[in-house]
Amino acid sequence: MLTSDASEATVKGSVPADRAPRKKDEKLWFNDGTLIIVAQDTEFRVYKGQLERRSEVFKDMSSFPQPTADCADSPCPVVHVTDSAREWRHVLGLIFDPDDEQSPFPTARRPHPSFELISACVRLGHKYAMTSTYQAAMAYLKDHFTTSFSVFQKHGSWVPEGDDFGLVHTIGVVNLARLTGERTLLPLALLECCRKGADIVLGFTYSDGERETLVAEDVGLCFAAKDKLIAATILAYVNVFGPLPARDCKLEDCRRALGLLSQSTSRKALSCPSPNPIISFNYTLPGATTPQLCEDCRTTIKERERRRQLANWKALPSMLGIDVPAW
Numbered sequence: 279m280l281t282s283d284a285s286e287a288t289v290k291g292s293v294p295a296d297r298a299p300r301k302k303d304e305k306l307w308f309n310d311g312t313l314i315i316v317a318q319d320t321e322f323r324v325y326k327g328q329l330e331r332r333s334e335v336f337k338d339m340s341s342f343p344q345p346t347a348d349c350a351d352s353p354c355p356v357v358h359v360t361d362s363a364r365e366w367r368h369v370l371g372l373i374f375d376p377d378d379e380q381s382p383f384p385t386a387r388r389p390h391p392s393f394e395l396i397s398a399c400v401r402l403g404h405k406y407a408m409t410s411t412y413q414a415a416m417a418y419l420k421d422h423f424t425t426s427f428s429v430f431q432k433h434g435s436w437v438p439e440g441d442d443f444g445l446v447h448t449i450g451v452v453n454l455a456r457l458t459g460e461r462t463l464l465p466l467a468l469l470e471c472c473r474k475g476a477d478i479v480l481g482f483t484y485s486d487g488e489r490e491t492l493v494a495e496d497v498g499l500c501f502a503a504k505d506k507l508i509a510a511t512i513l514a515y516v517n518v519f520g521p522l523p524a525r526d527c528k529l530e531d532c533r534r535a536l537g538l539l540s541q542s543t544s545r546k547a548l549s550c551p552s553p554n555p556i557i558s559f560n561y562t563l564p565g566a567t568t569p570q571l572c573e574d575c576r577t578t579i580k581e582r583e584r585r586r587q588l589a590n591w592k593a594l595p596s597m598l599g600i601d602v603p604a605w
């Protein structure tokens with residue numbers, strides 16, 4: 279795991295005590311706590327020893343600024359950090375108010391963690407070398423933004439379940455991948471960004487009002503990739519229900535069903551679909567009297583679809599213009 283230089287960040291964060299009035303966090307203030315963390319205008323009073331167990335950086339407090347004037351009348355050491363209070367609230371909440379110390383997420387209380395929580399754990403976990411926090415959050419992301427097509431298919435959705443992890447947050451996943459060097463997250467996360475429209479430049483807003491967007495280079499990358507992804511998607515639409523070799527099936531119903539499926543998918547292709555070169559199709563035509571494919575034809579076409587999906591999955595990094603080792 280990479281760790282950025284916490285000391286640099288905290289030096290920048292050594293804001294004078296008189297700059298802004300500060301408030302104690304409602305939940306994460308323990309009267310007998312042994313360390314006060316100041317993030318933006320919020321003070322968290324927690325237990326130093328417990329934090330040291332989780333964070334290599336907090337084990338060595340010399341990397342933080344030495345006590346400043348505002349520590350003189352403080353009951354315990356004070357550290358200033360440059361991260362948001364929101365991020366610290368999430369991470370300290372996990373450490374000091376856990377529902378399952380072994381497995382931060384998902385748990386019964388947090389079956390579907392929000393993107394905010396995952397993002398805070400990755401960012402602070404990475405910066406302060408909180409290995410277990412970082413690894414749990416990263417494992418959750420990697421399970422969804424997977425390198426395996428079969429795992430992706432099992433999930434059956436673009437983003438993790440839950441109301442607080444939406445398609446727009448894939449912008450944040452790209453940024454987390456860039457921050458941490460976890461490049462295997464990028465193909466799916468960028469593909470999902472490419473499915474967005476012009477609002478991709480607006481990014482998304484966290485609960486405290488902070489906005490996050492893609493960096494300009496990644497917006498450009500999505501712009502360049504979209505044409506290739508749409509071309510691969512249209513080919514998928516057009517080819518999957520193409521004619522079968524005559525020897526495969528002689529049934530008239532199959533011939534007619536294949537023609538109808540081909541017509542309807544071609545119409546959909548013409549409506550300029552969102553890029554999805556790994557799309558799965560429906561093989562059943564609506565209507566009780568409509569001809570349907572026989573089992574053999576269905577199997578043949580599903581196999582054709584699977585080959586195309588796997589080939590396009592493999593080609594995702596090159597279509598997106600990125601290099602992902604071991605993809």
Ligand SMILES: [Zn+2]
Pocket residue numbers: 526527528529532571572573574575576
């Ligand atoms: Zn058939």
